[in-house]
Structure formats: structure tokens, C-alpha cells
Amino acid sequence: MARSNFKCPIGGCRRFRKASQVMCRDHWYMVPAALRTNIWGLFTSERGSARHVAAIRRAIDHVNQQLDEQLLNAGAETKER
Numbered sequence: 001m002a003r004s005n006f007k008c009p010i011g012g013c014r015r016f017r018k019a020s021q022v023m024c025r026d027h028w029y030m031v032p033a034a035l036r037t038n039i040w041g042l043f044t045s046e047r048g049s050a051r052h053v054a055a056i057r058r059a060i061d062h063v064n065q066q067l068d069e070q071l072l073n074a075g076a077e078t079k080e081r
Contacts, residue, residue: 010063022056023063030066031059 008015008024015024022028022039031039039059042052 009060010067012067022059027063030063032062035059035062 006017006019006021007013008017008027010023010027013024013027015026017024022031028036035055035058039052039055042049042055046052
């Protein structure tokens, strides 16, 4: 099976995704369920619309923020030791 040429848009991720996916599977499941549902609904009814693109941007921003917070928390734990 050929690997997809679409890179996951999450900062630092080296995984690839299918053209129909917003991001790699691991990162997709970091997006809140309500936002995933909204993106899917917009994908089926308004693919590529400003609302669809904005929802995707919110999902990407959410995951990047979660990962940044994890890094900050890990750094704080290291300093406490």
C-alpha cells in the first residue's frame, strides 16, 4: 500500500494522513468529540467552505495547544525534581 503524501498539520508530527483526513489518527482523537462531529458534518455538507476551514483550524489549534501544555507541564515537573 502506498503511503499518503499529506503530512499531519500538527507541529512536530512526522506522520502522514489521507487526503480526506484532517490530521493523523492519534492527533484527531485529541480533538474534542463535539468539534470532530462538527467538522464531519461540515465536510459532508459544506466541504471547503469558510465554516469548514475555520473548524479545521480550531481543531489544529486545539491539538497544538494541548501539546504545548504537555511540554510545559513536563518541563515544570523536571524542575521540581
